[in-house]
Amino acid sequence: MKKVLYIASLGLASACFQSAAAEGVESFKPLLLSESAKSALIVAQADDSQSSGDLSNEDDPDQRVDGFYFPLAIGGQQFSGFGLSNTINGEGYSGSLNSDFGFSGETGIGYKFGDFRTELLYGYTDMPGADMIFNGDPSVRNIKASNSNMQTLTFGLLYDINTNSRWTPYVGGTIGAGWLTLGGMNFDVGNVAYSTKQETQAAIVYGGKAGLSYRVSKAWDVYIEGAYQRTGDYNFELEAKGENRRVVEKDEMVEEKVKVEEKSTIEVNKIVTSTVEETVTKEVKETTEVERFNPDNVARRIIGEGGITIEYCKDEARFNNFKNFAWCFDEFTFTAITPETFKQTKTIRTLIREPKTVIKDTIVEKETIVKKDSVVLSKPDFSDLDFGPGDGWSVKVGFRWFFNQPDNDPVVAAEPVEPAPEPVIQEEQVPVRALW
DSSP: OHHHHHHHHHHHHHHHHHHHHHHHHHHTTGGGOOHHHHHHHHHHHHHHHHHHHHHHTTTOOOOOOOEEEEEEEEEEEEEEOEEEEEEETTEEEEEEEEOOOEEEEEEEEEEEETTEEEEEEEEEEEEOSOEEEEEOSSOEEEEEEOOEEEEEEEEEEEEEOOOSSSEEEEEEEEEEEEEEEOOOEEEEETTEEEEEOOOEEEEEEEEEEEEEEEEOSSSEEEEEEEEEEEEOOEEEOEEEESOEEEEOSSOEEEEEEEEEEEEEEEEEEEEEEEEEEEEEEEEEEEEEEEEEEOTTSEEEEEEETTEEEEEETTTOGGGOOTTTOGGGEEEEEEEEEEEEEEEEEEEEEEEEEEEEEEEEEEEEEEEEEEOTTOEEEEOOOBOOEEEOOOEEEEEEEEEEEETTOOOOOOOOOOOOOOOOOOOOOOOOOOOOOOOO
């Protein structure tokens, strides 16, 4: 019995030793890897780290450079709260005008610098279904208002809130000019029909906006935004057709304006022009110059040995030559006076004072007694229609295209590293002695 137990204990010890040896080999395998296997293991760990990093940064936005961009957005906008005021026949009238939600769009050019953006935008908004309220005494009847529209040109400054992701909220403000084209308004007060001219007027507009954009790529954004816009005052000219009609309830004294012609006589200066032809005699003088030979004049003096010899003009015939011996001649001037007769026209202006009748229109007021149940007619007295200010609320969706954005750098895939073969560890055979 003891021999059997000894053999069993020896076999169990041998099995435990073999199991411990195998576990020891497995635990020491990393220490026995070759250098190439170790390099492959490091590269694999780096790839795992890179892939895990890419997954963690998958939602990060692409890097975008500053520059110009093109925005385009469409949506809807509603204008409301336009105040209306007017004076008719000395009475004040007031009210408001509201429109339904209408189409709205805007486009333009923008520039991004850092977290800020500036935009110059043109916008267009329909104002359909105008609802006009106008109150006063006497009451207003038959109110009608047509569709209108608003065009704007605004400059905006916006700030992008950096969230380190593709989603970017932003806020900003705008200011510019708005052109309101009024479709036309009509209403009646008493027997007079009033209407506005269909015209376009400009006023200042300003407001703010807030939105959220999603960065699709370096060059493209899509966004949704809401905006508020405040308009200035507009002034539209009113036209009136008809006359105020009033029935007198009892005899009353009425002052009315009457046009009276006043005639007056004044003296007016008048210039009368006439012409007269007359005969005039005038003396005409003619002057004649004559040269006459004088033989007693000295022709020349000759200086010789015996003294000075004087020759006279009469001594030689050749001295009678005016061209060569002018001093041998005396000059005489004769004046002849001859009367001449001719005709001339003379203009005569005469100042005459004559009476003239002047007619002048004068507006005078006179009192008239109007009997009971009489109808009094008068022209309406009214002012222009003051329109505004008003409020506009809008919601739009759109996209932005950023110019000249650089392409992403290409990613070069690393060459795969073949793992080194695992070393083969030979298990040491432990002999087991059997006891026989």
